[in-house]
Amino acid sequence: MIALAVVLVAAAALAAQHFWSGRTQTVSAPRVTRAQVPYAEGGDGTASGAPARASASPGGVIVVDVSGKVREPGLQRLPGGSRVADALKAAGGVRPGTNTEGINRARFLVDGEQIAVGVPATALPPPAPGTAAGAAPAGAGPTTPVSLNTATADQFDTLPGVGPVLARHIVDYRTRHAGFRSVDELRQVDGIGDRRFSDLRTLVRL
Incomplete structure (x- = not known):
């Protein structure tokens, strides 16, 4: 009888433990921590203590x-x-x-x-004496600077020292880089060296 009682007590204890461990427990949601804005870096490489200003978005x-x-x-x-x-x-x-x-x-x-x-191309200057009417003097360029951001390949071709191939290079560079941001950027076009740039810098504009 004593042994049977011990077995019954042990079984009851195990059942109570199983029931307690399987009960429904309340779980709290994890705490959300807002990311801190990184500090701006000063000119000497150290943090200045002020939050960094967000960079300009492409939606300007x-x-x-x-x-x-x-x-x-x-x-x-x-x-x-x-x-x-x-x-x-x-x-x-x-x-x-x-x-x-x-x-x-x-x-x-x-x-x-x-x-x-729909604006016509810039008219050529009047022909010099001895030049056939309607023919441009050799090496003549446009009377006003050509826009690097709006001119066509044919308009670039009218510039001195610029042929159809180089004119296409200028247009291709403009397309890849979403336009020119300065006249000096013309140096980066394939086929334009320092000497040719010096000849073109006064004949082009943004």
Whole structure:
């Protein structure tokens, strides 16, 4: 009888322990800790103690000047990363019958640039004495600087020392880098060395 009682007590203790360990327990949600803003690094490489300022987002605003044969010419404010097609749409669209063959609608816009729609190419200067009418003097360039961000390959081809191949290199560089940001950037185009750049720097603009 004593042995049976011991067995029963042990069985009851095990059952009670099993029931207690299997009970439903309240679990609290983990505490969320907000990430701290990294501190800005000072000029000497040490932390300045002020939170770092967020870098400019690609969604900034750019301003371009749309002129020529559009319904609403003038300054247009567009989101950063916009293309020429977006600027034309913001200007009310191109007027019917306008030739837009030389406009690359897929090109990315650069802040401060001008888009001329349906404007004829700059006229050549009057022929010098002894030059046939309608023929340009040898080595003659455009009368006004050519825009690096809006000119076509044919317009670059009119510059002295620039042929069809180099003109295409300029356009390709502009497309890859979303436009020129300075005239000096023309040095980075394949085929333009220091000497050729010195000849072109006064004949081009942004």
